[in-house]
Amino acid sequence: MNIKILAGIGLTFILLSCEKELDIHEPGNLVPKTVIEDLSLPSISVNGTTLHAETYGNPDSSLVIFLHGGPGSDYQNGLNVKQLADDGYQVVFYDQRGTGLSQRHDKNNYSIQLYLDDLTAVIEHYRSSPAQKVFLFGHSWGAMLTAAYINAYPDRIDGAIFAEAGGFNKQLLDEYGEASRKLNLFSEITNDVLFYDQFLTGRENEHEILDYKLAIASSFSYAEGNDEGIEGPSAFWRNGATVLQAFMDIAENEGFDFTTNLNQYQTKVLFLYGENNKSYRLRFAEKEAAFFPKSEIIQIEDTGHEMIYFKWNSVYPVVLDYLNSLN
Amino acid sequence: MKGIKTWIFLIMSFCIYQKGNSQTVNWNALEDSKHIIAAGIGWDYSVSYSLGYAYQLKTKVPIVLTGNFSIPSGEKLLDDFKTKIGGQVVLLNKSNMKGSIALNGIYRRYENPLVRLQNFGSELRGTLGYYKPKWFVAGEVGFDKAIVTYFKHSETFKEIIFTDVKDGWYEPSTGGNFLYGIQTGYSFNKSDITLNIGMVTTQDFKTTPLIPYYLMLGYNFIIN
Structure with missing residues (x-):
């Protein structure tokens, strides 16, 4: 009997030993493939990179370019915005360089100017005539990028929507960061983003493992009682950990200020904020809106930072009214 | 292949090595004692609490076999933990100068709303210092290697992030961190109060864990 049991255990060990292990660096195992590895994904090649991108609506209509958050998130949680295609707009989505399903690059490749150049290239790619209007719709980091673009090129954009920009300069970014990223060292959710550092470590440009690590840390953002009022998990394909780190280093080492020319932008801009985001609120929206000569601030009821994903029905009419007023 | 490595590693860990990290030992206060009970609190990637046991062999060269269990802080008690078993041997054994090597086998578990990880790893740690009875x-310098890891993703992960994610054993090594720092302690009666403090860096020396430090305050009780 004992021999049979031992043989059974031994056989189990052998069978387990024969199970093929998976490669942590192989795209498609822990993270989805990018446009470089999966040619069936919609993409555009611009400014020396390949971006995961798609559009909805009539190509001759005014462009609404959605700029997702992060840095390092992707546009999946903003796809509700495509409803604007039914209202006569061409809605453009793209995963910013190094994020989502777009091509990865080494960390030293990234700069704010490169991201602005990418956006210029995206606009040129989709714009069918010089008369075609271009609107930017930025969420979180995407709203910061929107400000950066208008600050650099105030005459190129016909209107802008800012959904809870994380800060138009380093000072405001720090202010928002301190308000929204409070850590309780003894809590489970804090442990969830710290303890796994001994399981997973990626070298600087090992994108698969670093992106995956960032993905499983995402549960931190929607933990119960989070200050940003995020209701739960929202969809994304793949984070870009390297680009996030690159921009964090840039912000820390060089600082940034996207506000120096915003007072030259005479078009009215729209600010949105979620009622439940304790870190943002009307006071922060007013600080950011004050950089522009003309602005409107709207509170979206009963939601937080991920208002586009969770409360699109409330965001949509406000955004549509604004766009129609300028179109 | 994974399985073979895992089982060999496990067998090696349980049969050959024996040691626990937080059993920082005052070799000059140990004398002929056999049993040490250890407890610690500190920062080991997260706020961490540990319990351990050590057994000193009757050998010419001091050898201590140890086991250690630690859990991080958090509302869920056993979703994350780390166990270590291994051995520590004194290779340089002058009256006050001691140099030792510790080798541990590690089994650790991590779980959050998106994934459960189980990892087999190893830790090699070297110590060189000045020891008095009191x-x-x-x-100390060390290297912690996460050799092979099992990934099991939650339905939330599959629904929200990546439907086709592959669960299973992953190689090559999913991680590795170097540590370097100091350890010190005060011995009295049958007890030691110990402190380990230092820094952690990843294996490429370019990146660090989110909190790149470790700190462990320990208490050893020597039974006989």
């Missing part, structure tokens, strides 16, 4: 101070 106190000691030593430098």
